[in-house]
Amino acid sequence: MTNENCASCLLKSKATKNLKASELNLLGENCVQVSFDKGETILKQNTLSTNIVYLKTGLVKLIADGPKRTQILKIKKAPCYLGLPTTMGDKINNYSIIALEKSVACYVEIKVFKELLKISPEFSYEIMLDLCQNELFLYKRFVKLLQNQIYGRLATNLLFFSNEIYGSDEFDLPLNRNEIADLICTSRETVSRLFTDFSKDNIIKIEGKHIKLLNKRKLEEISKNG
Amino acid sequence: MTNENCASCLLKSKATKNLKASELNLLGENCVQVSFDKGETILKQNTLSTNIVYLKTGLVKLIADGPKRTQILKIKKAPCYLGLPTTMGDKINNYSIIALEKSVACYVEIKVFKELLKISPEFSYEIMLDLCQNELFLYKRFVKLLQNQIYGRLATNLLFFSNEIYGSDEFDLPLNRNEIADLICTSRETVSRLFTDFSKDNIIKIEGKHIKLLNKRKLEEISKNG
DNA sequence: AGACTTTTGTGATATCTATCACATTTTTCT
DNA sequence: AGAAAAATGTGATAGATATCACAAAAGTCT
Numbered sequence: 001m002t003n004e005n006c007a008s009c010l011l012k013s014k015a016t017k018n019l020k021a022s023e024l025n026l027l028g029e030n031c032v033q034v035s036f037d038k039g040e041t042i043l044k045q046n047t048l049s050t051n052i053v054y055l056k057t058g059l060v061k062l063i064a065d066g067p068k069r070t071q072i073l074k075i076k077k078a079p080c081y082l083g084l085p086t087t088m089g090d091k092i093n094n095y096s097i098i099a100l101e102k103s104v105a106c107y108v109e110i111k112v113f114k115e116l117l118k119i120s121p122e123f124s125y126e127i128m129l130d131l132c133q134n135e136l137f138l139y140k141r142f143v144k145l146l147q148n149q150i151y152g153r154l155a156t157n158l159l160f161f162s163n164e165i166y167g168s169d170e171f172d173l174p175l176n177r178n179e180i181a182d183l184i185c186t187s188r189e190t191v192s193r194l195f196t197d198f199s200k201d202n203i204i205k206i207e208g209k210h211i212k213l214l215n216k217r218k219l220e221e222i223s224k225n226g
Numbered sequence: 227m228t229n230e231n232c233a234s235c236l237l238k239s240k241a242t243k244n245l246k247a248s249e250l251n252l253l254g255e256n257c258v259q260v261s262f263d264k265g266e267t268i269l270k271q272n273t274l275s276t277n278i279v280y281l282k283t284g285l286v287k288l289i290a291d292g293p294k295r296t297q298i299l300k301i302k303k304a305p306c307y308l309g310l311p312t313t314m315g316d317k318i319n320n321y322s323i324i325a326l327e328k329s330v331a332c333y334v335e336i337k338v339f340k341e342l343l344k345i346s347p348e349f350s351y352e353i354m355l356d357l358c359q360n361e362l363f364l365y366k367r368f369v370k371l372l373q374n375q376i377y378g379r380l381a382t383n384l385l386f387f388s389n390e391i392y393g394s395d396e397f398d399l400p401l402n403r404n405e406i407a408d409l410i411c412t413s414r415e416t417v418s419r420l421f422t423d424f425s426k427d428n429i430i431k432i433e434g435k436h437i438k439l440l441n442k443r444k445l446e447e448i449s450k451n452g
Numbered sequence: 453a454g455a456c457t458t459t460t461g462t463g464a465t466a467t468c469t470a471t472c473a474c475a476t477t478t479t480t481c482t
Numbered sequence: 483a484g485a486a487a488a489a490t491g492t493g494a495t496a497g498a499t500a501t502c503a504c505a506a507a508a509g510t511c512t
Contacts, residue, residue, distance in 0.1 A: 066370070067374050067378065068374075085358040088358040089355065094365065117350070122344075128350070128353065128354050131354065131361065136311050136320050139321065139364075140320075142372075145372060146368075147294045189462080189502095190499065402489065404490095413471075417490095419491080422492085434490095
């Protein structure tokens with residue numbers, strides 16, 4: 001296992017900034033950096049969970065097989081930890097993680113990660129904070145998915161891409177229509193219809209994957225009321 | 227603030243079993259035990275989050291206002307921690323917690339809880355494990371809610387009550403029809419129709435809130451396939 | 453460049469569940 | 483015990499979205 005220089009890494013996590021030089025060294029000795037192309041699998045569902053993954057750069061989707069079809073659980077943007085719940089909470093990976101664009105990730109052995117949790121309370125605390133904030137985010141996200149109709153569900157996610165992922169009202173969607181359907185729990189035909197309707201109402205402008213939000217205020221209203 | 231004797235408490239959490247006598251004493255000095263009747267509010271949404279709650283005995287529901295109606299996020303049975311994500315992850319309580327039967331809870335000041343996290347890695351680790359397992363549970367629960375139709379959604383929850391809460395195929399539902407509708411995201415009329423259909427098919431026998439699962443295998447099949 | 457595969461858009465129809473209304477039953481309060 | 487309120491069950495109808503089919507457009511590979 002190659003030795004990564006975590007101390008000098010400019011993309012390390014907020015949590016690891018709490019670690020001493022010796023702790024960073026321990027981390028580096030048990031850490032491997034890997035590059036991924038779009039579509040490649042970073043972590044696979046139903047395999048043994050032996051590593052914590054830290055996403056240095058890129059964008060990924062967390063997916064799981066549901067009763068009827070694949071479900072996109074969440075989309076995460078670097079920098080962030082991936083697979084923490086499934087590695088610490090179970091022996092088997094409960095979901096897969098797929099790169100949505102070129103990405104770079106570091107794999108850390110679970111034993112080393114647990115050791116760092118024990119010897120650095122500040123590190124442990126930051127990780128716990130992240131878990132707590134993630135849970136609150138999941139509650140909000142799923143309640144909106146469950147209670148809104150499909151216009152509201154699509155609007156919510158378009159706003160998420162704009163505000164949280166790209167920081168812009170104009171961007172290339174990282175998902176095809178079928179994947180968007182997996183994200184908002186509908187069919188790909190319905191996604192097409194919604195994009196057509198939003199375009200006709202001058203709420204968005206879309207050409208293939210390139211999208212521009214024309215009436216963000218209206219999207220916010222649709223997102224809120226469903 | 228009265229001094230609770232946490233050291234001698236027979237209902238303390240697995241996590242606190244890692245604490246030394248001095249740490250338990252610190253906990254006890256900043257801990258208040260309160261009893262609740264069914265329907266009473268243990269933690270209220272949109273109030274300041276200043277306490278961690280440990281449920282010693284009883285059963286509770288976590289609820290939040292959604293775009294259309296109240297959503298039951300989760301039902302939790304003692305012994306367990308409540309409100310961890312919302313107290314550590316935000317300054318405001320993101321959801322309410324209501325007793326579904328007579329319950330006893332201990333309120334711990336967040337500052338003391340954080341202190342214990344810092345001084346006891348084993349305690350911290352157990353709390354983190356709990357957060358991770360909870361997140362996995364939420365993923366499974368919400369994916370089934372999102373993808374199954376209403377028969378599957380009701381079946382899943384009846385099995386949850388039977389297997390995880392009551393450990394019996396015969397029990398009193400802790401929720402009325404409207405609350406069950408809040409749990410599985412449907413209308414109270416639909417809940418009535420489903421109970422009627424399941425009764426007609428000899429899958430369950432229900433009289434008011436008293437229910438007996440007659441064909442658990444069938445419920446499992448419906449839960450799986452929706 | 454062209455063939456092949458994948459993705460997308462739209463029309464038509466079917467299915468599922470919400471909503472509304474109302475009556476009945478059960479529970480709560482005095 | 484009786485009145486009032488809340489909860490429940492059922493019927494009828496409306497609305498939302500899935501499904502199926504098919505054609506067209508876009509992307510990939512050789």
